[in-house]
Amino acid sequence: MRQKQVLLSSHQPSLMNLKVLQALMRKQITALSYEYLKDEGGHLTVVRAMSEIVGATSVLIAAEYLSNVFDGKGLMLGGVTGVPPTEMVIIGAGTVGEYAARTAIALGAQVKVFDSSVYRLRRLQNNVGSRVFTSVMQPIVLNKAVRSSDVVIGAVRATNGRSPCIISEETVSRMKPNSVLIDVSIDQGGCFETSEVTTHDKPVFRKYDVIHYCVPNIASRVARTATYALTNILTPLLVQIGECGGMNNMIWADKCIRSAIYLYQGMLTNKDIAEKFNLPSKDLDLIIVANQ
Amino acid sequence: MRQKQVLLSSHQPSLMNLKVLQALMRKQITALSYEYLKDEGGHLTVVRAMSEIVGATSVLIAAEYLSNVFDGKGLMLGGVTGVPPTEMVIIGAGTVGEYAARTAIALGAQVKVFDSSVYRLRRLQNNVGSRVFTSVMQPIVLNKAVRSSDVVIGAVRATNGRSPCIISEETVSRMKPNSVLIDVSIDQGGCFETSEVTTHDKPVFRKYDVIHYCVPNIASRVARTATYALTNILTPLLVQIGECGGMNNMIWADKCIRSAIYLYQGMLTNKDIAEKFNLPSKDLDLIIVANQ
Amino acid sequence: MRQKQVLLSSHQPSLMNLKVLQALMRKQITALSYEYLKDEGGHLTVVRAMSEIVGATSVLIAAEYLSNVFDGKGLMLGGVTGVPPTEMVIIGAGTVGEYAARTAIALGAQVKVFDSSVYRLRRLQNNVGSRVFTSVMQPIVLNKAVRSSDVVIGAVRATNGRSPCIISEETVSRMKPNSVLIDVSIDQGGCFETSEVTTHDKPVFRKYDVIHYCVPNIASRVARTATYALTNILTPLLVQIGECGGMNNMIWADKCIRSAIYLYQGMLTNKDIAEKFNLPSKDLDLIIVANQ
Amino acid sequence: MRQKQVLLSSHQPSLMNLKVLQALMRKQITALSYEYLKDEGGHLTVVRAMSEIVGATSVLIAAEYLSNVFDGKGLMLGGVTGVPPTEMVIIGAGTVGEYAARTAIALGAQVKVFDSSVYRLRRLQNNVGSRVFTSVMQPIVLNKAVRSSDVVIGAVRATNGRSPCIISEETVSRMKPNSVLIDVSIDQGGCFETSEVTTHDKPVFRKYDVIHYCVPNIASRVARTATYALTNILTPLLVQIGECGGMNNMIWADKCIRSAIYLYQGMLTNKDIAEKFNLPSKDLDLIIVANQ
Amino acid sequence: MRQKQVLLSSHQPSLMNLKVLQALMRKQITALSYEYLKDEGGHLTVVRAMSEIVGATSVLIAAEYLSNVFDGKGLMLGGVTGVPPTEMVIIGAGTVGEYAARTAIALGAQVKVFDSSVYRLRRLQNNVGSRVFTSVMQPIVLNKAVRSSDVVIGAVRATNGRSPCIISEETVSRMKPNSVLIDVSIDQGGCFETSEVTTHDKPVFRKYDVIHYCVPNIASRVARTATYALTNILTPLLVQIGECGGMNNMIWADKCIRSAIYLYQGMLTNKDIAEKFNLPSKDLDLIIVANQ
């Protein structure tokens, strides 16, 4: 069996362009999306690494826009004795939410974490160590918390497709002037009704006098750290591929790799992409058995 | 010089009865109030020990009255994942306030500490270790916090005389039903306008549907612990008096003791008591020099 | 297929009455016991939420019965500098034991945790964070620890049926006077030989001068917190059932739900209940396949 | 004695202009510099409050200039698992150094604190809680640490006059490209040889490819927080002055106030200012005694 | 089916002697290696217990050889204020590495942990709680860290067979004089090129003036603790075997036991041992099914 070209793709399949995909299929490429790579514990390892970075960075961004530098409130994120601390609401208790909470608590902010799942809240509570205000997403409690907060970080990941809009325009319009909204879910549509994609060149806009930060790729703000984190995962993979005697052998040997393949010698093997473009897909496991 | 009778008094001089005092004076008693005893660091050591106990105990009392046992709110002081934690306001950042804050934070409550002095807030912040919400007593911030809290502990010590009334009846009337007020300052008049002295037999009353706990001597709730703590301070003192060859020698040798003497062989040597009863007092240092 | 009536039951199947069960079966009810509901991590989510509450609350109960209020020892649970801290033994390193340990350590008590499984002790150690005295249940070590302790909390969950009696009457009889026993396992028969069920109205009795607290449903002491915790789990479930187009669809779609069903349209699908009442049961998975 | 005009000055006496001073003296002003105000513990209370803010803020500034936003290294201050953390050197273990260390450690940076005094290092170690790398200022150790670090914060306070230049141009020239220097001591001349005052409008310059941030008044970056902190100290003071019956009474009654007066009814009472402008000064205590 | 003799073996199968094995097979022994025993969470429970001990103990050994007692550097492992702390590199983020890191951090050393897997580093980070320097094994970063460190602990476990040699002789030769190397992986061949097995009688040798400690069985240094830990696991097992009605029943009933059996009535059932001695092996699950 002859080895075809192999692609390590850095884009999420869900953001993929049909033309590019068809070109790849024609060239019988085997393509692997590293968003789907899993570690020994079954976690999406690249997604997790990027989420750690994004979570921590989003709090530092909030600190910047709270200060006077960009005409913010003039608040210090965190606390000084005798001054009520900055209040922050974090929506979503996944990895982004966890690292945002860790960072904000470390800086001395008063943090409230909301999620729809008690399971995720428990995991965050346990990982963060110190006691955090956690609450299931009861709309009344959530909206009240958002209105009285200085910073809101939206970090809800959609299980499939678009992330749900959680905070309505009406609630945003009643927030305190110069408050800061950071919509980490913006690449999946955002979780504030007022969110609109922005760029690193012009990262914020104001609506109802609330500062919106909606840059989709926050990790590229700390590009060197992000690259290092990525390399930590990909280098061992490349070494392994070499040691295995090529990609195909690796695909046979390693379940974790298999789950990240979306094109196998030009055949589409990922259901989500197939559905998106209305194309047929095959089951990689069956292809492999057939090829043996 | 002949040694007269010696008294170790357990009551605060400021609570003293004139008749008792005059009787003591007639009998030429040398009397020591252990509320005035100081340790090597210059702190009132008995007051501090009792304040540690009272601070921690007051939070356990709050837990009791928040539960259903005495028809309270049915809340658990502290937190369960996914349920917004109990909110507690502590007024006063002295030893009582510090130990109340430590205990409440340890249990998982959301604590806000108010004091008029940034110095005391800094000391509390530093001692408690983890980050606490501290605020100088800005009436607007304080009243808002009290109204939205589940428990308020008043622990303001008067520098001289009555402790100032800090929370007005109007604010209490706007608190949430079944909230709990614990007035640790009640022996100095209390720091809530609605406070009235209660007893261990009937420790609480309700006003505006707010549960008031105003027992002056909270430490006697845990009498054995309090006794142990007291003994820890008094036993070494008695041993020292013995080793010194009597109280008078001790008074000469040890400044810390001297500051606790309010009657020296029937002569009044404490200014506060003298002022209270409009009696003349002498300076103990001068008496001692004269007697040498 | 027509949708029959659906029941969300709040009682444990194992506590169920045969007549009620038969009535439900006749009416072709589909019944779900929320004690069997699992979260994304495979944990019994309601049981866990209640266990967190019970663990923390049991320590606050111990504090109450150690104080003078109910003629206890007059001890403060936790510590004051210079006074040896209260000693507490916790038997069982499940969720109840973990939250009891967290709370007691936070208050400053000296805690010893015993369990028969090193695995559970390790998990507790890791979750609690600070170093805890943990020991496998070596009878000599355990009995010595119980005899010298001020509080013992029994929180051993039976894997099936009655919880084993772990502390003999003989050991209880040699405990210090006015010590406090809290038997959280009382609803499964208790883990002290001297335990007998009590009620919230008369929650304790004395035997060998040891205070026994054996109320089966400790969580109802903080009813509002418990209700909130329960709602956090059930509300999303009801919403999901609605979105799915009814209970049956949900049962097909969601494995976690399936594990909590004990009656499916009147057919008994839970082995434990079936065994208890000597009734036949069917496998829900097979029923579903057959119905498709 | 008639009350003259009173001035609460916000500028440090040492930055004072001779003409202004002479005008104040002619008008027989009583002037108080709040930089000299002391709290109950004898600490310069305003200086301390501002130093807490400056210390924490300087780390957030470092985070900004490490990121890509201003063409920095592209590093995240703090750590991601698997990526060696950012290295930060803090020179000076006063309040600024302490709060910079707390914040940087909280964010996950690897911090090394240098000071010439073991006493101050011990105090920092004790206050910060977790174990920190502290070292006395051994030039070899210090210069090596600076060269391999990503961020250096200089926070050495001069006891009198200019802060000593601690890091030579030669050492700066050997730092890694795009490293960040923050010179908090710049208002006293700076502690890096390459430092030059910058402004909030153009806060940084590059020298040897090292980013220098030398804005003298860092606290004004978070103006609202700084104002709040200042108000916390000044409001109680004004209230006290009112209650005392004017400034003069306050000066007599309160030692802490007295130490902050540098002009008393036009007479210069501060030695440092007197020396600076070669003017005669009087001892305030003697003036007061004479006026009584 | 008649029950044959049963062996609980304390040696690792991989260290097994062929003659002994053949003798066991002839006698139709059923043999269980407790290195393969798993707990409820699927972890190798005995290996884990021993690894906790070895990890913590290796740091105490390092402390000994850093002191003057055995002609070491004269350093205190951990820190004193003002003295740069001891630097320690830990290679491997498994249980040994985790407990070594915990202990060293607790003592105040500056710890850097390296591992090839981000997954293991994350787990260690999360378990250890405080922020640790973790890095993927980038040769440049690792070798630089080793050369500037005072102590290196090698704790890489081979997945199968010999642990890889990670630190070359060249790197060791450039370490600081009197540094300490502890090779915990020595029983699998060691992870330093210069390692050679030593014994408790003569535990160290010097090479390039670096102290090498390469005793294979570190746990026997604290024999009583190790025995206790082992007993905690084996006693419940023996009790269970008794309750089950013998070893065979236990093997049928309990998956965890099954995974630890390497000889079943004389038949070899462990692949690794079979491969090592070039012998045929059978699948235990199939044997059991066949025997039923």
Add this chain to the structure above:
Amino acid sequence: MRQKQVLLSSHQPSLMNLKVLQALMRKQITALSYEYLKDEGGHLTVVRAMSEIVGATSVLIAAEYLSNVFDGKGLMLGGVTGVPPTEMVIIGAGTVGEYAARTAIALGAQVKVFDSSVYRLRRLQNNVGSRVFTSVMQPIVLNKAVRSSDVVIGAVRATNGRSPCIISEETVSRMKPNSVLIDVSIDQGGCFETSEVTTHDKPVFRKYDVIHYCVPNIASRVARTATYALTNILTPLLVQIGECGGMNNMIWADKCIRSAIYLYQGMLTNKDIAEKFNLPSKDLDLIIVANQ
């Protein structure tokens, strides 16, 4: 005034030999004992630095003698999950006691600290951070704790002269076999009745099967760390003396130095030494005034 020879003495005045002293006096030496040097906070700075080292090191010594290396109990100091942790009693809550407690707690031992002063216990409690078992020296509690412990560290500093014997031979004789006693107070006579001075060459002896470690100068076990710590204090001092224009100017300018002078140009200025040798002494302050 001509400058005479200056001596920086490394021995405690109280250990001083009369002949040496007289020789120094004849030669009109100005001598400074660095045990009396104070820092800005009024603490004996060299004593404190050495005490930090001794406290931490004594726990590492205990770990060594608990292990099997020197025929000890075979225990690991600290804990493994499921094994009751090592019990340690620390007598004395000064700096040595504090650092011993910190280190032992960090390693996971169960620590009980005893002191005669509640003040010192409070300070230790506050500095150590986590909750420690502290108790005033009640003989019954103390002796019971000693008898059931694995390690006892005696660190009582005499205020003047010999440290009191606190643990009687009778109590030692009832300790568990192979327990470890470390008598840090041995240079002042020791605080165990059975203590006898040992040396680094033969550091321990056994009595009643209890291992006694009574080396007076524990800090020299980690000579390099101790030297570094000492240099941190003395180097700045020598620099200051140079900058001041000699020792005499320094003595005039700096109170901290003055307190450490025991010979001024041959005149004895230290009361304790004077009393010990029955020699007359002069007040250094008076000498200086007279010389001006």
